[in-house]
Amino acid sequence: MGTKNLITASAILQHFSVAPKTYTLQAINNGFINDTFLVLDEALPRYILQRINKIVFGDIEGLMANLNQALKALADPEYAQITLIKTPFGATYFENRDGYWRLMTYLGDSTTYNTTTNPLIAYEAGRIIGKFHLLLKDADIQDYTDTIPHFHDLGFRMEQFKTANTKASLAKKTQAEKPIKFVPEIFRKLSILNRTDLPLRICHNDTKLNNILFSKKEHTALCLIDLDTLMKGYFYYDFGDALRTIANSAPEDEKNLDKITFDRSLFESFLDGLASIGPLLNQQELSTLSYGVVFMPFLHGLRALTDYLNDNIYYKVTYENQNLDRCLSLFNFTQKALDELDYMGKTIKEKIPSIP
Ligand code: GN1
């Protein structure tokens, strides 16, 4: 930890209602969009400090209002609470020339996992996502802002891809020839999800495994974190996004495609966890879930491919071809999920109860 971090920590934290101390920051380099830091008091983790990406999240007021009201709806003895630390003026964030900053309480003895092979973790992930939706099921979607309009709108993502593909260099298009050809084929298959009978719910919209906080000792899921993309959506978004990181034990940018798996037993453990909270979804929603497991990795792979063709203008990449690697790995899992459609549909029917 350099002096620069020390100066930054006190410079930012003085704008929040916390005891004036010498805090230090430890960067958590997990996200592709925001910057996240653990705030330490001596050696003790006390807060999570985040700088919100101003370009990606244009409507900070809407975003923080979403967060504030969702945290109220999520207040439940069986769901761990994260609290926003306000500024002395009662605001939920602080703005300076570097961006928007927010400070949250840190839950002790907690951890996250990027991937898992443990059925208990998969079960707990399903349970906590179910619980999250149960607590938000009566939320009025009108009260929530679309923090990123068209975030999971596949038609919109296809247009962005086509524009990027038109403008990209021949060298890039040649290198990405295979995934580029894969796109229209899968897009056609997913037209089955273009329907108007599904209820809109307040979704998390980024339910990858490492956005779930677990207790270090018991491995029980505590709550979901990273609520910036919380807005209206369909349940199959959250279902598919979780399973792309749970049924597959390889990381999102895995280069060795042989390591990418669709693990049926982890899939089933996730379903058991989701079923444990009781009936939540209607028949129409249940019939879309298996397609959600194809849809979400495909949509993320498409966004990664688009960003690769655009020369990495959106995601914070750590090496030049990371977006292409993410795309190849996500498309590989998309194909594996597609091969498991019948199995998934049958197993969901068996395990997940529907509401009357
Ligand atoms: C981005 O930065 P992070 O990891 O929270 C992205 C998600 C993707 C994720 C990984 C606002 O989230 O949609 O799932 O990378 N968030 C945004 O692929 O674009």
Ligand code: MG
């Ligand atoms: Mg996120």
